[in-house]
Amino acid sequence: MPKHLTDAQIQSYGRDGFCSPIDVMSEAAAMDLRQRLENAEARFPDALNPHQRNNTHLSFSVIDEIAHHPVILNAVEDIIGPDIVIFGTVLFIKEPGDPGFVSWHQDATYMGLEPHDGITAWLALSPSTVESGCMSMLPGTHLDHIHDHKDTFAENNILTRGQAIDVGADMAAIDLVLRPGQMSLHHPRVVHASQPNASDHRRIGVVIQQYLPHHVRETKGEGLVQWARGSAVPSHHTEMPRPLGDMEPDGIAWREHVNGVWSDILYENADQKRAF
Template sequence: MPRILSPQQVEHFYEFGYCAPVDVMSEDEAHALKLRVEATEAVYPEDLSPTNRNNPHLAFKCFDEIAHHPVIVDAVSDLIGPDILLYGSVLFFKEPRSAGFVSWHQDGTYMGIEPHTFVTPWLALTPSNVELGCIKVIPGSHKGGILKHHDSFAKDNILTRGQAIEDIDESAAVDLVLRPGQISLHHARTVHGSMPNRGDQRRLGVALQCYMRPECKQVIGENLVQVVRGCHELSGYSILNRPVEDMDQVAASERERANANWAKILYQGASQVRAY
């Protein structure tokens, strides 16, 4: 039986490619976590800058706690089973009245992970609504294959290559509005994106990209993962540690290794390479 998700939510995920909202923590708990995140930003501004936003869970305790939060992991387990690996994490922070956006795309396009059975939760630490640039999804888009993407390298596109799918019927889009402390979950092939933040407050979101079964393998770069639950018999993976302290020597080194691996994977065949 599901631990967190109802049978209807599980069915909705597999039918439409997403599930939202899912309660993970109270708004007060989310606010306290937000304050910890902002305090960590203040101490390590370069290590958590917009061009250094990948895999913070490997080096910072506050993001590690998010990545291993039992409610998030239980919700993922409801979808993919008891053996769970974590591939990475990405910060999606939008400043007030900023131009940054995320073009329509599918996570499975450039991540180098096969098969596409992985799941990405997205945790809101602040309100995430239409004004602030919440995630939008195209329901049912996960049922086909990977669609053609083009690399735009647009200045304000938050994605690495500015990868974008053209000719999306945006009238079908659904806004995933979340309160602080809620997550959305989406499938590897679900078409999604988000608009700029037109509001007066920051929109802070953490994508856990992604949780996967041991059957999933990295086919371009190294298989660098954390074990989150189960997975007692593994082969072909390099297992990364959880941080003991913020930016401890091992943690900082492993984050650097993971980010270099990601750059190799995400920019494979690209005409240019950006700083993130």
């Protein structure tokens, strides 16, 4: 018996490569988390900004709590099983009127995680609508192999390499509209994108990328993970601790280390490296 998802949601994940919307918490609870995140942004602007968006769960208790949220983990367990580790997190925040966009891509392309059995959770802490640049998915594309990606390094493309797949004109994309406190789950190979934020409010996505079952390995570098649920972290990974508070020295050191490892993995053989 599933812990959080309905049978129909589990089936839609298998068929489409994503599942949305999933209720995680009330809108009021999401607004509290948003307030805590925005307080942390105001207090530590050098550690939380568009260039410092990776693995904030290692240094900020609000993101740590989200990454370990029992409802999110229940839903993830319904798809990948009871032994779960956290590979990383990314804050995808688009400011009001932000031209930042995400081109069509498959997450699995550069991450080195094999096999592609992990899952990404995208939690909204503000309304994520078509106007504010929600994610769009091409259903069923998780059943494809990895498509050719072209590195564009386009200025407003907020993906590391600005990597893009040419999907043609007649694709039938599904927009994942979420209220604060809802999330989507997606497969590492599903093709997805998002448009600029044309609204007058922030679009805040806290993304756990990815939750992994134990048999998934990092093949391009050190596999640094955090225990989330189930049996102990397997020995092919290096285990990272949860932070004891905001910006404490151990958390800062682990975050710097894993972000360096990520940079080498994500920019492998790239012509240039960006700051995120």
